Amino acid sequence: MKHPFPFRIGTTSYIIPDEIIPNVRFLAQQVDDIELVLFEVDDGPNNLPDPSAIHELRRLAEENDLTYTVHLPLDLRLADKEGKQHQSLTKARKVIECTLGLNPWAYVLHLDGQEELENSDAHKKELWNDQAVKALDIVSKWAGDEALLSVENLEHYPTHFWDAVLDRSKASRCIDIGHLWLGHQDPVAYLEKHIQRARVLHIHGIKDRDHKSLANVPRDELKRVFDCIIAEKYSGVITIEVFEKDEFLTSMRTINEILNHGAKEASWEQN
Numbered sequence: 001m002k003h004p005f006p007f008r009i010g011t012t013s014y015i016i017p018d019e020i021i022p023n024v025r026f027l028a029q030q031v032d033d034i035e036l037v038l039f040e041v042d043d044g045p046n047n048l049p050d051p052s053a054i055h056e057l058r059r060l061a062e063e064n065d066l067t068y069t070v071h072l073p074l075d076l077r078l079a080d081k082e083g084k085q086h087q088s089l090t091k092a093r094k095v096i097e098c099t100l101g102l103n104p105w106a107y108v109l110h111l112d113g114q115e116e117l118e119n120s121d122a123h124k125k126e127l128w129n130d131q132a133v134k135a136l137d138i139v140s141k142w143a144g145d146e147a148l149l150s151v152e153n154l155e156h157y158p159t160h161f162w163d164a165v166l167d168r169s170k171a172s173r174c175i176d177i178g179h180l181w182l183g184h185q186d187p188v189a190y191l192e193k194h195i196q197r198a199r200v201l202h203i204h205g206i207k208d209r210d211h212k213s214l215a216n217v218p219r220d221e222l223k224r225v226f227d228c229i230i231a232e233k234y235s236g237v238i239t240i241e242v243f244e245k246d247e248f249l250t251s252m253r254t255i256n257e258i259l260n261h262g263a264k265e266a267s268w269e270q271n
């Protein structure tokens, strides 16, 4: 690993204003993991890598001890009618099949429960839980392993919204710490409860909006979060989820300052 961190630090494939491969080349020596943000619009532009791009991404990963996490394009939802496949699943399949050759560390996904959120009917939520479990099961067949599916928490949902689904599934969690800050939740309490099930953590600062540099987070708060991650012996991916070079560089500098400052007391440094 390129850093003396006990976890794999990463960022997104949108740090310089260019396509995925130039971003991966730019980042390869600076991070351990890259989140591939793939989009695909019907009959419009898409950035799904073709086979030769996949080959190059794979080569870059092997050469630089890199892993990839893949963000699925649409919030997953089962079709309302039996026998039909919702387009979120169709697109998930396309992205998974396209990236299987990269052996992704995880597929990060959202479960769409927007309607259930607006409707407090308990029966409806039960139905949604069943459907979400089913959707994860379908997608896991394409990914090969359900644990590779990492369900991300979103800021406008109650933090326990996915618990009943995850209790009935082998999917993992993607804990987005920035979303917890945005929703005025305590990330440390949430991490202590759920980090053992996480394959991916997302982190980003808030300034006017989320997905900003970690330099915007009060140092004490950031240190408290990283102390918790280290105390829990988390060794998965932490993605600095920003989309601009300066936001990335200042975030890395902030993490380095916090962790190197603490290194004298931190036991993982000596082990």
Ligand SMILES: [Zn+2]
Pocket (backbone or CB within 6 Å): 152, 176, 202, 241
């Ligand atoms: Zn996120």
